[in-house]
Amino acid sequence: MAQSEALPADGHTLSAPAPVRRAPAQPQRTGVAHLLTNTAPGRLVLAVSVPVLLLILWQLAGRGTGSLFGGVLPTPDRVWAAWQTWAFGQAGLGLNPYSGTWLSNVLYSAQRVGQGFALATLIGVPFGILIGWNRLAAGTFDPLIQVLRPIPITAWLPFSIAVFGIESMGAVFLIALGAFYPIVINTTAGTRGVEKNWIRAALMMGARPSDILLRVILPASLPSVFTGLRIGLGIGWTAVIVAEMVAVKSGLGYVLWDAYYIGRMDVVIADMASIGLLGYLSDRLILALEHWLLGWRRLQSFQN
Amino acid sequence: MSLIAFNGVSKTFSGKTAVRALADVDLTIQEGEFVALLGPSGCGKSTLLNLLAGFEPLSDGDLTFDGQTVARPGPDRGVVFQEASLFPWLTVWDNITFGPRVQRQSKADYEGRAREMLRLVGLEAFKDALPAQLSGGMRQRVGIARALVMNPRALLMDEPFGALDAQTRLTMQQLLLDVWQTLGIAVLFVTHDIDEAVLLADRICVMSARPGRITREIPVELPRPRSIDSLITPEFMAYKGMIMTDMKVAHGAH
Numbered sequence: 163m164a165q166s167e168a169l170p171a172d173g174h175t176l177s178a179p180a181p182v183r184r185a186p187a188q189p190q191r192t193g194v195a196h197l198l199t200n201t202a203p204g205r206l207v208l209a210v211s212v213p214v215l216l217l218i219l220w221q222l223a224g225r226g227t228g229s230l231f232g233g234v235l236p237t238p239d240r241v242w243a244a245w246q247t248w249a250f251g252q253a254g255l256g257l258n259p260y261s262g263t264w265l266s267n268v269l270y271s272a273q274r275v276g277q278g279f280a281l282a283t284l285i286g287v288p289f290g291i292l293i294g295w296n297r298l299a300a301g302t303f304d305p306l307i308q309v310l311r312p313i314p315i316t317a318w319l320p321f322s323i324a325v326f327g328i329e330s331m332g333a334v335f336l337i338a339l340g341a342f343y344p345i346v347i348n349t350t351a352g353t354r355g356v357e358k359n360w361i362r363a364a365l366m367m368g369a370r371p372s373d374i375l376l377r378v379i380l381p382a383s384l385p386s387v388f389t390g391l392r393i394g395l396g397i398g399w400t401a402v403i404v405a406e407m408v409a410v411k412s413g414l415g416y417v418l419w420d421a422y423y424i425g426r427m428d429v430v431i432a433d434m435a436s437i438g439l440l441g442y443l444s445d446r447l448i449l450a451l452e453h454w455l456l457g458w459r460r461l462q463s464f465q466n
Numbered sequence: 467m468s469l470i471a472f473n474g475v476s477k478t479f480s481g482k483t484a485v486r487a488l489a490d491v492d493l494t495i496q497e498g499e500f501v502a503l504l505g506p507s508g509c510g511k512s513t514l515l516n517l518l519a520g521f522e523p524l525s526d527g528d529l530t531f532d533g534q535t536v537a538r539p540g541p542d543r544g545v546v547f548q549e550a551s552l553f554p555w556l557t558v559w560d561n562i563t564f565g566p567r568v569q570r571q572s573k574a575d576y577e578g579r580a581r582e583m584l585r586l587v588g589l590e591a592f593k594d595a596l597p598a599q600l601s602g603g604m605r606q607r608v609g610i611a612r613a614l615v616m617n618p619r620a621l622l623m624d625e626p627f628g629a630l631d632a633q634t635r636l637t638m639q640q641l642l643l644d645v646w647q648t649l650g651i652a653v654l655f656v657t658h659d660i661d662e663a664v665l666l667a668d669r670i671c672v673m674s675a676r677p678g679r680i681t682r683e684i685p686v687e688l689p690r691p692r693s694i695d696s697l698i699t700p701e702f703m704a705y706k707g708m709i710m711t712d713m714k715v716a717h718g719a720h
């Protein structure tokens with residue numbers, strides 16, 4: 163890590179000359195490719211190009227009948243119309259059971275994911291730190307977690323229904339369980355990766371065990387914790403849909419299965435798109451939180 | 467009574483193959499004395515320093531600091547690590563005040579002193595910077611300031627300038643000389659650089675490896691205050707020549 167004093171200190175210092183920075187040789191930065199990858203509108207165009215193309219092809223393939231595969235797959239315009247009715251139609255009116263229920267179903271699912279994910283975080287992070295920090299805890303809980311982890315959350319469904327019934331709590335349980343594993347495992351890895359000299363420095367400065375835990379180990383393992391949170395949240399969305407399809411009578415997963423049963427494939431597709439949208443937005447939320455909390459880390463990786 | 471006293475101290479690391487890192491070390495350091503520990507890499511310098519810091523238990527012998535047996539790390543022995551080992555998520559100011567804060571000192575008690583240390587190492591302008599925004603030399607200044615802010619009786623430095631480029635190292639050596647001449651606390655300074663040892667220390671303890679032991683103690687009677695200009699005086703050269711011969715002999719004996 164040999165470095166020059168690149169930043170000027172006070173007059174008291176012998177400042178070494180700033181290192182010469184040469185731009186690496188690069189091809190001429192012009193043309194469409196450069197615009198598409200290096201400007202915000204260009205990147206947006208690039209990102210939406212394939213989805214838009216697919217939507218157009220899909221629409222064109224189903225023109226005439228308004229569907230593909232012999233009436234199974236409705237075209238995008240019909241999905242869009244179904245979604246509008248689902249979202250903004252009057253509730254409880256006419257023959258459409260979904261009219262106007264989009265928001266409430268979104269909220270049901272989001273709330274379950276929120277509760278299960280919060281539970282997984284509140285248990286998983288302290289547990290992960292404990293396992294990473296304490297050999298006794300590691301010896302006790304690590305094997306248990308490693309054995310339980312390969313059981314997919316779908317395999318827990320009958321158990322969950324038997325214990326919690328057809329209730330929201332069953333979904334929350336499955337989400338919490340699914341999200342718990344990546345959170346606890348990544349937190350443990352982060353805790354084990356804390357530099358020994360950080361702990362020694364803190365001890366040297368008179369830190370108590372609780373200070374070491376909260377002021378050194380926790381911030382130092384936070385980058386890994388966030389990796390676990392992001393994976394856990396993804397699993398949480400999978401779990402909520404599975405649970406609602408089978409074990410709860412509300413939410414996006416319930417609508418998905420119910421709409422399929424009564425042959426409303428337009429609602430099915432709109433539902434799938436809604437799940438994708440929510441998953442994406444919640445991931446952005448975690449990313450924003452990470453961005454805010456781990457500013458120091460971004461600086462570091464920019465430097466080195 | 468000496469501030470620091472190693473009395474027949476040995477250290478063996480157990481493991482698949484036990485490593486005898488230190489054998490029967492006797493070393494005393496007085497209040498305010500600057501002692502350099504000089505030896506090739508792997509000879510046990512860090513081990514000796516870590517024992518005194520309280521990071522590792524001894525295998526044999528006894529080790530006292532200010533008359534008390536060393537049992538654990540503490541703010542009376544400020545440690546400066548080779549790579550500074552600052553907390554990358556804290557600003558320069560928060561790194562420096564970490565010690566006083568975990569010791570539950572009141573802000574009024576430590577703020578003035580922390581500011582003074584920041585000034586002493588020339589980093590007032592970088593109070594709010596993060597470690598990643600600093601050069602290696604500046605990070606090491608923070609490392610020194612955070613150790614000094616606790617008013618330690620001794621400063622333990624493990625090759626603190628070893629990773630810096632030559633010019634920055636000179637700057638830091640000058641800074642350390644100035645700081646030491648201002649504060650007058652005991653320093654145990656680990657290095658493998660003969661120039662550095664002669665320039666800084668009152669006494670040089672030369673170590674040899676396998677098992678690590680102190681083979682010779684050489685008092686350095688160059689006049690104080692010293693500065694990096696001393697590096698080219700004939701007296702300095704004489705000391706350097708003497709130590710180089712000495713280390714060659716020690717090396718040849720193996």
Ligand SMILES: Nc1ncnc2c1ncn2[C@@H]1O[C@H](COP(=O)(O)OP(=O)(O)O)[C@@H](O)[C@H]1O
Pocket residue numbers: 479480481485486487505506507508509510511512513514678
């Ligand atoms: N934690 C440890 N476990 C086993 N061996 C160690 C450990 N720390 C140091 N050693 C060994 O002890 C010897 C002295 O190491 P060290 O004190 O780091 O030397 P130096 O600082 O002089 O380079 C080396 O042979 C090293 O491999």
Ligand SMILES: [Mg+2]
Pocket residue numbers: 508511512513624625
């Ligand atoms: Mg060493």
